[in-house]
Structures are given as C-alpha cells and as structure tokens.
Amino acid sequence: MHVGEYGSRGGDRRSVQVVTSHRVDLREYYEAEAHHRLRGALRGPRLGWRADFIELLRAEHRTSVADFGAGPGHDVAGFREAGLAAIGFDLAVGNARLAKEDGCIVVPADINQPPVRAGSFEAVWSMSTLMHLPDEMALTALRSIAATTMPGSPLVIGVWGGADEFTFDEEIAGQRRPFYRRSVATNRAIFSACATVTGVDEYDMGTSGYQVFALRSI
Ligand SMILES: C[S@@+](CC[C@H](N)C(=O)[O-])C[C@H]1O[C@@H](n2cnc3c(N)ncnc32)[C@H](O)[C@@H]1O
Secondary structure (H helix, E strand, O other): OEEOOOOOOOOOHHHHHHHHHHHHHHHHHHHHHHHOOOOOOOOOHHHHHHHHHHHHHHHOOOOEEEEEOOOOOHHHHHHHHOOOEEEEEEOOHHHHHHHHHOOOOEEEOOOOOOOOOOOOEOOEEEEOOHHHOOHHHHHHHHHHHHOOEOOOOEEEEEEEEOOOEEEEEOOOOOOOEEEEEEOHHHHHHHHOOOEEEEEEEEEEOOOOEEEEEEEEEO
16 A cells, blocks of 8 residues: 555646546556456345335435446345446446446446436435545545436435545555545545535544435435
8 A cells, every 4th residue: 555645736737747647557457356256245234224224215316326337236126126227437447337237227337427417316326436536536425426416305425534644555556546534524525515414424444434424415
C-alpha cells in the first residue's frame, strides 16, 4: 500500500489527470477482480444494513432500487429476492457478466453518467465505491446518483473511512486502486452539498472504520 498526496483540489489540469488515471486504475483493477471471481459472498453486518434498508423501502411502499458500484451484483440479488425491482451499475464489464450468471442485471456504466432518465428509481444503494473517488468526484458522483431518484427518496451510501488519507491498495498483483478514506465530517460535508444527511453510523471493521450514511435526495 502506498501513501500519497491526499485529494485533488480544484478543477485544474492536474486534478483532471488524477481523475482520469484513477478511472483507468479502477476499471483495470475491478475487471481483474471480476475475471478471477475474487469478490466473495456478502456477510456480516452488511446483510443487516441491507435488511434494514429493505424494511424502510417496504414501509414507504417503494418498489425499485438502483445499486451504484454494484460489483458482481450480490446486493442486487438480495434486493430481487426481497421482491424489489433492482438493477446495478458498475464500471467493470466483467461484473455485468458475473451478475448475469446469477440472473441479475448490472449495467456497465460510469456512476457519473448512468444511462437512465432522471427520477427513474425510488431508492439508491451504493456500498464501498465513493471512497475510490477524490472529494470533488465523490460530490459529482453523488449528485449524479441522487438525480436518478425522485426528490425525498432514500439513499444509503457506505464507505470505508479514515483520517482523510489517500492510499493505493495493491491487493491484486499488478493492479492498484485509489482509496480516499475520509473522516465522517469530510464525507458529511461532501454529501450534504447535494443531499440531506439524515444519519450516519460508524462501524469498527478491524482494519478500518466503515461509515454508513442515510440520505434523502433533494
Ligand atoms: C469495492 S467494490 C464494491 C462492490 C459492491 N458494492 C460490494 O460492496 O461488494 C467497488 C465497485 O465500484 C465500482 N466502481 C468504481 N468506480 C466506479 C465508477 N466511477 N462508476 C461505476 N462503478 C464504479 C467498481 O467497478 C467496483 O465493482
């Protein structure tokens, strides 16, 4: 793991280069992950968070949900099993293929340009994805995600957290993925610029803290 300079500030040329190179790194990393079928089944508290979200959607009579950064679609499958109309979006084409094997739809697409109309979904879920993006891109991505819902819709965003540090993780040989482990305060500031933050829970996951934000689109 390499520790690098935190963030990319402003809209200057360097920040555009950082974003472009991160996107290439992420795409290659997650295509490799999908190719080798490395992402295992979901377990632990994640399943409880998803069950709670499903309960909320039922209580509000919401029937559709989109998962951004869906990976091979494990949560999409969980939502479908709960009777929801669920679809995922992911940068890696390989993840769309894996999801299809499970009878789920994950569309290969960048979170910043989802190929759907505004207001298409009644809820949004995104786990372990936005911490791959620098601050400005996380804001743009959340704005793009929120726009796929009707105002007032619930969004749950889970991210690995930290003390506003940037690292490259190299768990797959020859691949690297950027991590922006932000504090709750930093994430709250970013997320509240384009949605209403209604709550946040922090979990100690051993190696790192995990933050689960509950939001409403505006
Ligand atoms: C750590 S994985 C999480 C997958 C799944 N949500 C889970 O929790 O198991 C992050 C996922 O985000 C996707 N991703 C990263 N940047 C993205 C972007 N700009 N647009 C769409 N997906 C992206 C990656 O391809 C990867 O599958």
